[in-house]
Amino acid sequence: MPKINKLIIAAAGAGKTTYLINEALKQDKEVLITTYTEANEGEIKKKFLEINGFIPKNVTIQTWFSMLLQHGVKPYQDYLTDKRINGMLLVNEQSGLKFRGKFPVYYKEEEVDEHYFSKEYKIYSDKLSKFIFKCNEKSKDAVFDRLSRIYDYIFIDEVQDLAGYDLELIKLLFQTDSNIVLVGDPRQTTYNTHWEKKNKQYQDGKIKEFIQGQCKKISVEIDEISLNCSYRNNEFICQFSSRLFPSYTVPTSNQNDEVEHKGIFFIKEKDVDVYLTKYQPLQLRVDRRKQVNPSFSVMNFGESKGLGFDRVLIYPTKKILDFILKNKNLDGTSRAKFYVAITRARYSVGIVYNFKDSDNVENIEKWIYQEGTI
């Protein structure tokens, strides 16, 4: 069987985790499923139990970081350092700061101990893939040769979360004998945890562009069709969410439940409590600072990723409203997070906005509370 290199762009609610699990269950050889977040790792394991009752012995599920530490860093770390590495330190800004001045100065990569490691000799999360890339280079490909002999199939879920040197690692994976399947939705790139200058132009989930631009000599199939349908979002939601990403094909909807109150709605602030009582939507806000009705369940945009609800009620930011009403540019993680928020819902998306009679937005209904209807 020829080696597979594949990127599948999946729509929200397309069931990509289910797809990966079924693919994994077809194999009797060693399979690795890896994903960026622990939350999603947990989700994959849970789904495995639902579908199959247990996780087969030939399937390993691991977060991207844990996989990189075990198979990327440790086996050949000697090429950069022979000190004992005490795990990983998760950082949320560029690591390896030498001194903070007007212009901060960082340790150079030649200063291995400081560039890659904290004082406790934990490897910085943002340098993990760079370390591995260098190690693999110096060891003449020993790192990836080893990994590919362990796993016949490597599946990466939520691949849009990878950036910087991670992308170089993906390119190296493509060049091994293992079968590589990447699944993700670039529209849902809600993380931006990479400060590496490497592949800056491909951050924000531009994995497809990376493959087209940087992996020209490698044969990689890009599949934008198989998983471009949503089992979660109904027709209205598919259409509305696609307004955020006009360059992507609108996903087809397989959500045809017959319920009342389907679509996208503006809700006035004064009507929120009534609306919550009537439709029990999940409240979604950008972060904890936004006041919501504490008697109903609530989540931040980012937190809700991967989950599905019948209905949501979104508290939009100013930028989001400008986008909806005036088509003003919305991009980066703000756009991705709003996209995630919309696509959580099966039936209806409410947006809190004190609309005027003159406001007319295509495909959005104005919800008006009529007394006595509840």
Add this chain to the structure above:
Amino acid sequence: MKIKKVYIENFKSFKKLELDLDGGINILVGNNEAGKSTILEAIHLALTGLLNGKYLKNDLTEYLFNAKCIQGYLANPETLPYVLTEIFFEDAKYPLFEGNLNYEKKDKESGISFKIAFDEKYQNEYNELLKDKDNIKTLPIEYYEIYWSSFARDSITSRSIPIKSAFIDSSSNRFQNGSDVYLSRIIRENLDENDLVKISQAHRKMRDVFMEDDSIQIINEKVKTHSTLTAKELALSVELVSKNAWESSLMTYFDDIPFHYIGKGEQCIIKTDLALSHKKSKESNLLLIEEPENHLSHTKLNALINKIKTGNEDKQIIISTHSSFVANKLGLEHLIFLHDKQTTRLNKLSSDTQKFFEKIAGYDTLRLILCKKAILVEGDSDELVVQKAYMLQNSGKLPIEDEIDVISVGVAFKRFLEIAEKINKEVVVVTDNDGDINAVNKKYENYIGTNEKTNIKICFDETVDTDTLMIDGKPYNNNTLEPKILKANSLDTLNTIFGTSYATESDLKKYMKNNKTECALKIFDTEEKMAFPDYILEAIK
């Protein structure tokens, strides 16, 4: 999955040892204290974490360290020593264990590293100690930790190791109740997970039944009232605490006899048998057998060796032995000779010689291998005479006291010489010329004249003697040991030594021919002054 190499550093008697292993049988031979058992221990430890049947984790001591390395440490306490055993797996079979955490830092090696080393988190405490260097009299073992990992630096447990090791030795490492640690290990590894679950459930059920029994309940009522000192409730129960509680409370029986009551030899055979029948496909099995000859009769030993030899191509075996029989039977090509903490292999003998010793396994090949110098003779009487000659030349010392072994080899001189050549052993052959110098020269042409080897000397009498004596219608052979002794001495001297009074040399020759061993013993025991043929004196020089 096989082990291709073992590396040992600072463990017990080994400062450093690199030992290549065969995929099948490996026979470790060497003198006492050569470190045979230490090698087996080190391998078993690295594969199981067990030393003498106990988890080493809780029993770290300074005595695991090489004595010289401790001395070195005490002289220079700045550098803390470590103990290291590395097990190298055969190439490319187990990439999960591949990495460069091995002593050569090679990339494409897979295996296990078992290291006892200083735990850096105690560096501050240790720096305090260092302030008063003269007071450091022992290794601060309390700051030491076991680092057990794959070559990929992934920490491991004995469960995750794909090679299961079974150690079969004469010691008795038992649980408190007498069931054997190794035995239960071997049995456990033969069972699959479902079996194990079933056993522990049955064990749990047994406890419940026990606890519900009326008499136990009555006893527990009584016990309760006895305890006045504490408010807590006392009760009798069955141990169920540990995960494998059944292992320590269940006993293995053979024909209704508890395992530890049957003979040591039988135990050894049963354990070997169980370990050999191990059927798990994904894991392979390594058998470590320590000196099986110690508690087995010849027949049982033969049975065991045959068991080991047949039908276990996929099992790797390392066996230590002092017995030539074991070594010959299992094949001399598998021999690893250990001396001065170095190893030599005997694996390039001609297949003819290999087969010869395998078939006629009684030969003392190991004696040749283990001695400092060997004198090879044909039979018992030659052996006694050579010994006697040696004693007279060396103020009564037996050759063996100088580590010179006189070995009767019958007609197998050349087989032994082939081994001696391989291991560069100093060997002297003492042989009769049997009346045909050319034949002797031809037989040993590879070792005399231009082919002479520095370590091999061939001694025989260069003169062919003749007379007219006939015995049973055949001419008497004047060119064996006895007539040559007679030639070197007088009729009277030999009559005195033998306590005989033959009138003619011919009569004495007849007597000597018919009583070879008897005569040799008399010579060996005599206090008379006597002479020896030159070729014998040459041999013991």
